[in-house]
Amino acid sequence: MLARFGEYQTGVNRPALSGEDIAARNWLRNRMEEAGLEAIIDGVGNVIGRTPGHHKRIILGSHTDTVPFGGWLDGAMGVVYSLEIARTYMEAGGNNNIGIEVVSFNDEEGRFYALLGSHFYCGLLEKSDLTGIHDTDGISLQESLENAGFAGREIATLDPAKHIAYLEAHIEQGPVLENEKRTIGLVTEIVGIRRSRVKFYGQADHAGTTPMKLRKDAAAALYNMATRLEALYRSEGSPHTVWNLGKARIEPGTLNVVCSFAELFIEYRDPSSETLRKLQNKLDQLSAEVADRYRVEKESAEVVTIEPAKMDPMLVGRLEAAAKNLKKRHMRLHSGAGHDAMVLVKRIPAAMLFVPSIGGRSHDINENTQEYDLFSGAQVLSQTVSDLVDDHP
Numbered sequence: 001m002l003a004r005f006g007e008y009q010t011g012v013n014r015p016a017l018s019g020e021d022i023a024a025r026n027w028l029r030n031r032m033e034e035a036g037l038e039a040i041i042d043g044v045g046n047v048i049g050r051t052p053g054h055h056k057r058i059i060l061g062s063h064t065d066t067v068p069f070g071g072w073l074d075g076a077m078g079v080v081y082s083l084e085i086a087r088t089y090m091e092a093g094g095n096n097n098i099g100i101e102v103v104s105f106n107d108e109e110g111r112f113y114a115l116l117g118s119h120f121y122c123g124l125l126e127k128s129d130l131t132g133i134h135d136t137d138g139i140s141l142q143e144s145l146e147n148a149g150f151a152g153r154e155i156a157t158l159d160p161a162k163h164i165a166y167l168e169a170h171i172e173q174g175p176v177l178e179n180e181k182r183t184i185g186l187v188t189e190i191v192g193i194r195r196s197r198v199k200f201y202g203q204a205d206h207a208g209t210t211p212m213k214l215r216k217d218a219a220a221a222l223y224n225m226a227t228r229l230e231a232l233y234r235s236e237g238s239p240h241t242v243w244n245l246g247k248a249r250i251e252p253g254t255l256n257v258v259c260s261f262a263e264l265f266i267e268y269r270d271p272s273s274e275t276l277r278k279l280q281n282k283l284d285q286l287s288a289e290v291a292d293r294y295r296v297e298k299e300s301a302e303v304v305t306i307e308p309a310k311m312d313p314m315l316v317g318r319l320e321a322a323a324k325n326l327k328k329r330h331m332r333l334h335s336g337a338g339h340d341a342m343v344l345v346k347r348i349p350a351a352m353l354f355v356p357s358i359g360g361r362s363h364d365i366n367e368n369t370q371e372y373d374l375f376s377g378a379q380v381l382s383q384t385v386s387d388l389v390d391d392h393p
């Protein structure tokens with residue numbers, strides 16, 4: 001039903017605070033109320049439903065916004081699991097010591113700001129930050145919240161004295177579980193991300209009359225750097241290191257002029273901060289060597305630094321025990337994608353479970369998961385919540 005909002009062929013187009021996304025948020029709040037939860041949409045668009053009368057709660061959630069023309073499960077699956085678990089909890093009487101708080105965090109995908117809703121919920125962004133945030137088209141977050149009717153409302157925040165844990169179920173968005181023929185993945189950590197930019201300043205000259213040995217060719221430096229980076233990451237990275245040279249620019253970009261300026265962007269990810277730091281140092285060294293060799297000037301800078309987030313070992317163990325009890329084939333793995341859990345874990349114990357993505361596909365309308373796996377993920381999450389609630393009789 002949720003997938004009807006922004007439905008596009010076999011996928012969903014529902015970027016944060018688009019018309020479809022706002023309709024989906026209001027729909028979700030109504031479903032929460034129907035389930036007997038106290039439901040609100042707060043001042044940043046987070047949709048929150050709480051079981052009434054509880055002093056302590058387990059937070060269950062994920063996100064309902066999508067990338068443009070994305071899949072129907074990314075984020076939404078975890079929110080629907082959470083809603084159904086809370087509904088079952090209420091139907092069973094809802095009178096345990098530990099309650100449930102279901103949250104759909106706004107703008108996980110970063111139309112305005114990656115993991116926006118969880119940053120506000122965890123107090124890492126505040127009301128005063130609202131005005132400075134825009135999407136890539138220059139549309140302001142504040143204005144979008146006003147249009148949605150959410151602006152000016154109180155912003156809900158987490159309280160570590162009341163919120164004892166955060167659990168998030170999500171599709172894997174990669175091929176590991178499918179390749180290993182497992183139904184459930186227990187996330188041990190979420191990788192850290194580094195983005196670096198290297199600029200080479202050469203000299204524009206006639207490409208026919210300037211001898212090769214006298215050129216200051218910024219493009220040649222860039223190509224050499226790109227090739228050697230591949231070798232560097234293979235030898236110095238861990239078996240988990242992944243990297244992408246997805247963006248580059250050369251100027252003036254024509255065949256009869258020696259290139260005067262080249263810029264290379266590099267993203268790399270790894271579960272270990274130590275490995276990331278080492279790679280950053282090696283990258284700096286390499287850019288200096290390359291600049292030297294091609295007689296160009298260089299500038300390098302790390303432009304994005306996101307540290308890896310280790311999930312709470314006790315909660316990972318609880319999810320694993322539930323998977324084992326339910327006889328689901330499972331394994332531990334790290335997440336190569338960012339998730340709200342990496343923000344929540346800064347404040348309270350948090351953990352995640354994954355279900356397989358068919359063909360590893362995600363952020364695409366072809367994203368899907370086998371029905372048995374969808375069902376199994378809900379069972380494991382639900383069992384883990386029951387176990388945690390039973391711990392506090």
Ligand SMILES: [Zn+2]
Pocket residue numbers: 063074075108170
């Ligand atoms: Zn997601």
